[in-house]
Amino acid sequence: MASTQQLTRRIKTAQNISKTTKAMQMIAASKLKKAQDAALASRPYVEKLFVITGQLTKGIEKALLPVYMKKPKQKGKTLFVVIAPDKGLCGGLVTNLARELLRQSKADDFFLTIGKKIESPVARMTKNIVASFPFGTTSPTYNTIYPITKIIDEQFLSGKVDKVVLLSTHFINMFSQKPTITNLLPITPSEEDTNEKFQFQLFEPDLESILPDLLKRYMRMILFQEILESYLAEQSARMISMQNATNNAKEIIEELKLEYNKTRQAKITSEILDITGGMTATS
Amino acid sequence: MTLDIVTPEKIIFQGDVDEIYVNTADGEIGILPHHINLFTKLIPGELKLKLLGKEQYMAITDGFLEVNNNKVTILTDYAIHAEDIEVEKVMEARKKAEEILKKKESRITKQEFALAEAAFKRAVAELKVANHKHKRPMH
Missing domain, CATH: 1.20.5 (Single alpha-helices involved in coiled-coils or other helix-helix interfaces)
Incomplete structure (x- = not known):
């Protein structure tokens, strides 16, 4: 049995850990609230953009099809954009992402990583990393996606890859997050919103020159949405895993305290026995 | 007519206006009530609103403007009120x-x-x- 001194030290350690994890849990909870607000705030823009894109691209002639909507070739290569957090301590989120990536990708595909935590797993897997970006630890802003889309643009427009997919973690509920693949390029506007009639009488300058810009925004917005979603998933995963860590630490503290008291009692008992033994010996 | 100015991060403006002046790829345009339905591309610059004779200014970056039956929607990457x-x-x-x-x-x-x-x-x-x-x- 460990000495009481060792036990007090271990109790202290466990208490410190539980304090830290408790604080991290609370931080994650407040960030989670912000992440939910951010995801909600971007929705009006997305809805409007999707409706307009759907309307404008409906029934467009094949020859006029913008380069962003070209169908991929049979044997074309794919660019995987992997979105992960910068920081760990969020349960199995990063591991699940890496596993999904391994399952979905081929050896000669290309990769772009967002988030420090996924960099090394991808680097171990392949040499075809196009670029790596940090994810940041605060709520993602729209500005951060410009350089990322620029690189995706280059890869796609130069024909190096003819398909771009996003791999990110989706928020299912507080307790589960799921790695999910989303198609980014080529763009296939959703069909459901296109039932409304084509109602613009006037285009300035003209449809052909507006469409590429519109589709570029469409692409950016899908990426931004996925980044927001990942952030939301990250915070909820961290909150739950930190909550579990706090509970575990508390359990350990309980056990250690029990053991400490037992040891203490045993020590006192043995001391009393010693004293009474001494007394009977001298009398 | 109503105007919505929407950015990816939030809705910047929502409400009734009498006049809108904005920079498009082809030059500055003004939009008054009952404007023909229009879809156009915006360039970075100044946006002027008039409501009951009062003027309000905003700075916006690239984006799109849609006029649809007296409902104007501006989708832009970034917008900010003058103040x-x-x-x-x-x-x-x-x-x-x-x-x-x-x-x-x-x-x-x-x-x-x-x-x-x-x-x-x-x-x-x-x-x-x-x-x-x-x-x-x-x-």
């Missing part, structure tokens, strides 16, 4: 962008140039709008 513009910050941003733009061609990539140019245009637009702050009859 929210922090002049010192914008000046700083402009200076930074200028420095990058002045660099020799060989020492700067195309993307860097494009990003700096966009930042510069946005700063110029914001400064222009910020100047209206003082002579604004609203509030």
Whole structure:
């Protein structure tokens, strides 16, 4: 049995850990609230953009099809954009992402990583990393996606890859997050919103020159949405895993305290026995 | 007519207006009630609104404008009210962008140039709008 001194030290350690994890849990909870607000705030823009894109691209002639909507070739290569957090301590989120990536990708595909935590797993897997970006630890802003889309643009427009997919973690509920693949390029506007009639009488300058810009925004917005979603998933995963860590630490503290008291009692008992033994010996 | 100004981060403006003046790829246009249904591309610059004779200014960057049966929607990457513009910050941003733009061609990539140019245009637009702050009859 460990000495009481060792036990007090271990109790202290466990208490410190539980304090830290408790604080991290609370931080994650407040960030989670912000992440939910951010995801909600971007929705009006997305809805409007999707409706307009759907309307404008409906029934467009094949020859006029913008380069962003070209169908991929049979044997074309794919660019995987992997979105992960910068920081760990969020349960199995990063591991699940890496596993999904391994399952979905081929050896000669290309990769772009967002988030420090996924960099090394991808680097171990392949040499075809196009670029790596940090994810940041605060709520993602729209500005951060410009350089990322620029690189995706280059890869796609130069024909190096003819398909771009996003791999990110989706928020299912507080307790589960799921790695999910989303198609980014080529763009296939959703069909459901296109039932409304084509109602613009006037285009300035003209449809052909507006469409590429519109589709570029469409692409950016899908990426931004996925980044927001990942952030939301990250915070909820961290909150739950930190909550579990706090509970575990508390359990350990309980056990250690029990053991400490037992040891203490045993020590006192043995001391009393010693004293009474001494007394009977001298009398 | 109603106007919505929407950015990816939030809705900046929502409400009734009488007149809208905005910069498009083909030049400045004004939109009055019962304008023909229109879809057009916007360039970074100043946005002027009029409501009951009062004027309001905003700075916006690239985006799109849709007029649909007296409902105007502006989708833009970034928009800011004149009174929210922090002049010192914008000046700083402009200076930074200028420095990058002045660099020799060989020492700067195309993307860097494009990003700096966009930042510069946005700063110029914001400064222009910020100047209206003082002579604004609203509030």
